[in-house]
Amino acid sequence: MDRPLILVSNDDGYRARGVHELTRLLSEYGDVVAICPEGPQSGKSMAITVSEPLRITPVDDYKDTEPGVEWYHVNGTPTDCIKLAMHTVMHDRRPTLVCTGINHGSNASVNELYSGTMGAAFEGCTCGIPAVGFSLCDHSLSADFSTMLPYIRRVVEMILRHGLPEGVCLNVNAPKGGHIAGMRLTRACRGHWSDEYTRQTDPHGRPIYWLTGTFINEEPDNPDTDDALLAQGFVTVVPTMPERSAAASLLPEWLEQLNVSH
Amino acid sequence: MDRPLILVSNDDGYRARGVHELTRLLSEYGDVVAICPEGPQSGKSMAITVSEPLRITPVDDYKDTEPGVEWYHVNGTPTDCIKLAMHTVMHDRRPTLVCTGINHGSNASVNELYSGTMGAAFEGCTCGIPAVGFSLCDHSLSADFSTMLPYIRRVVEMILRHGLPEGVCLNVNAPKGGHIAGMRLTRACRGHWSDEYTRQTDPHGRPIYWLTGTFINEEPDNPDTDDALLAQGFVTVVPTMPERSAAASLLPEWLEQLNVSH
Numbered sequence: 001m002d003r004p005l006i007l008v009s010n011d012d013g014y015r016a017r018g019v020h021e022l023t024r025l026l027s028e029y030g031d032v033v034a035i036c037p038e039g040p041q042s043g044k045s046m047a048i049t050v051s052e053p054l055r056i057t058p059v060d061d062y063k064d065t066e067p068g069v070e071w072y073h074v075n076g077t078p079t080d081c082i083k084l085a086m087h088t089v090m091h092d093r094r095p096t097l098v099c100t101g102i103n104h105g106s107n108a109s110v111n112e113l114y115s116g117t118m119g120a121a122f123e124g125c126t127c128g129i130p131a132v133g134f135s136l137c138d139h140s141l142s143a144d145f146s147t148m149l150p151y152i153r154r155v156v157e158m159i160l161r162h163g164l165p166e167g168v169c170l171n172v173n174a175p176k177g178g179h180i181a182g183m184r185l186t187r188a189c190r191g192h193w194s195d196e197y198t199r200q201t202d203p204h205g206r207p208i209y210w211l212t213g214t215f216i217n218e219e220p221d222n223p224d225t226d227d228a229l230l231a232q233g234f235v236t237v238v239p240t241m242p243e244r245s246a247a248a249s250l251l252p253e254w255l256e257q258l259n260v261s262h
Numbered sequence: 263m264d265r266p267l268i269l270v271s272n273d274d275g276y277r278a279r280g281v282h283e284l285t286r287l288l289s290e291y292g293d294v295v296a297i298c299p300e301g302p303q304s305g306k307s308m309a310i311t312v313s314e315p316l317r318i319t320p321v322d323d324y325k326d327t328e329p330g331v332e333w334y335h336v337n338g339t340p341t342d343c344i345k346l347a348m349h350t351v352m353h354d355r356r357p358t359l360v361c362t363g364i365n366h367g368s369n370a371s372v373n374e375l376y377s378g379t380m381g382a383a384f385e386g387c388t389c390g391i392p393a394v395g396f397s398l399c400d401h402s403l404s405a406d407f408s409t410m411l412p413y414i415r416r417v418v419e420m421i422l423r424h425g426l427p428e429g430v431c432l433n434v435n436a437p438k439g440g441h442i443a444g445m446r447l448t449r450a451c452r453g454h455w456s457d458e459y460t461r462q463t464d465p466h467g468r469p470i471y472w473l474t475g476t477f478i479n480e481e482p483d484n485p486d487t488d489d490a491l492l493a494q495g496f497v498t499v500v501p502t503m504p505e506r507s508a509a510a511s512l513l514p515e516w517l518e519q520l521n522v523s524h
Binding site for chain 2: 040042043044045046047048049050051053054055056077079083084086087088110112113114116119122126127154155158162165167168179180181182183184185187188190192195196197200202206207208209210211237238239240241242243244245246247250251252254255256257258259260261262
């Protein structure tokens with residue numbers, strides 16, 4: 001069997017610790033090409049750069065510490081990274097797998113909507129490639145990624161063996177360091193962010209707003225959501241579909257009245 | 263009954279023609295608050311601004327042409343506009359409806375993934391408010407929005423009467439000006455963009471890449487997708503769910519093997 005070819009990206013930028021944890025692990029399983037944003041691109045969702053030119057630049061910094069990993073950075077979003085990779089350095093070799101992360105911070109529940117790390121995974125999935133995003137619920141610079149690594153191995157090994165159904169990718173989140181209780185297949189918790197902004201006044205006396213806020217779990221009595229399982233110490237795996245058309249069974253009859261002909 | 267309160271945003275910026283077509287129409291149905299990006303924000307998906315301060319600024323330019331419409335611009339993305347609106351000018355009055363657009367260009371099929379206009383509608387939906395995004399498949403400055411307006415009226419009237427199911431919003435696209443054949447409830451066409459970048463060389467001899475590309479319909483024989491119906495002259499209405507957890511019925515059994523306990 002050919003050695004797997006694994007395309008890696010993230011949203012914290014090519015220097016972030018999390019992505020190097022991931023590339024080192026993945027290089028045991030296959031040839032790794034890593035294409036990450038030049039700098040932090042958190043919260044970029046599936047944003048693409050439409051009116052500025054993109055550049056893709058080889059990175060030499062990790063030749064010694066990650067021999068065999070091909071490293072690039074791109075002056076754009078995580079989704080730009082995947083798109084431009086497919087058009088340039090990957091144009092004559094199709095990845096077996098797209099892995100993104102390890103994100104510094106949770107992408108559980110509604111965070112998935114805004115996540116650049118998941119955006120890059122969705123883009124891989126949209127290209128028809130099995131894709132998975134990995135996140136650790138810890139923003140600190142000294143975050144301990146080690147307890148998550150055995151679970152990443154398990155997910156990667158299973159996907160390399162079985163593939164994933166067309167249109168489905170995985171959103172994998174791990175609780176902050178320490179003992180992990182196990183891993184659970186689940187779904188995204190219903191929730192929202194409350195009190196989202198902190199108001200300050202700039203030196204000219206004008207109000208400015210910084211994104212902050214508190215996550216509100218809208219189903220706090222349900223122990224089987226990703227948010228609840230993470231709180232119980234589990235790594236969570238949420239199968240997720242980039243394509244969002246609603247199933248007909250969810251729709252009210254009156255919508256049919258929108259059908260008109262002339 | 264109270265007069266509806268309608269929150270409007272877009273991704274082409276507050277000066278774009280399309281959003282003013284929309285605010286003028288909607289002011290016949292209710293009180294309109296429009297909060298749009300300062301400038302073009304196409305392709306921003308659900309991106310949010312996480313590390314820079316946001317400002318929301320009242321706009322006086324349309325006092326005479328759109329009396330009664332409250333206008334603001336924000337130095338951020340379309341999703342920032344909805345979030346910051348809910349936190350500031352809307353914090354003590356809940357919108358009846360969120361409308362976004364009219365976008366200059368198609369948001370059918372996979373375009374929805376990247377659309378800032380749909381990102382803002384998804385954010386409204388995530389807040390639990392009925393939401394709809396409107397787009398015209400014409401990028402030209404002289405685009406004719408008039409043929410689409412009766413269909414926007416019909417959609418708005420129906421949502422004001424019936425609401426929308428929780429978690430479902432609408433993605434409405436209209437074909438380029440001229441005769442419209444009618445309106446159809448449908449789903450997003452499977453497709454992708456091909457040859458996505460045009461390579462040029464900058465004055466310093468370095469390669470740069472511009473997003474371009476051609477849309478490939480992956481189900482060209484299906485006459486009932488949004489892409490096919492637009493080509494037949496119909497306005498398309500795609501019920502769409504921001505939340506993306508995959509239905510269990512779509513998942514292979516092997517995924518259960520990811521469940522482990524320690």
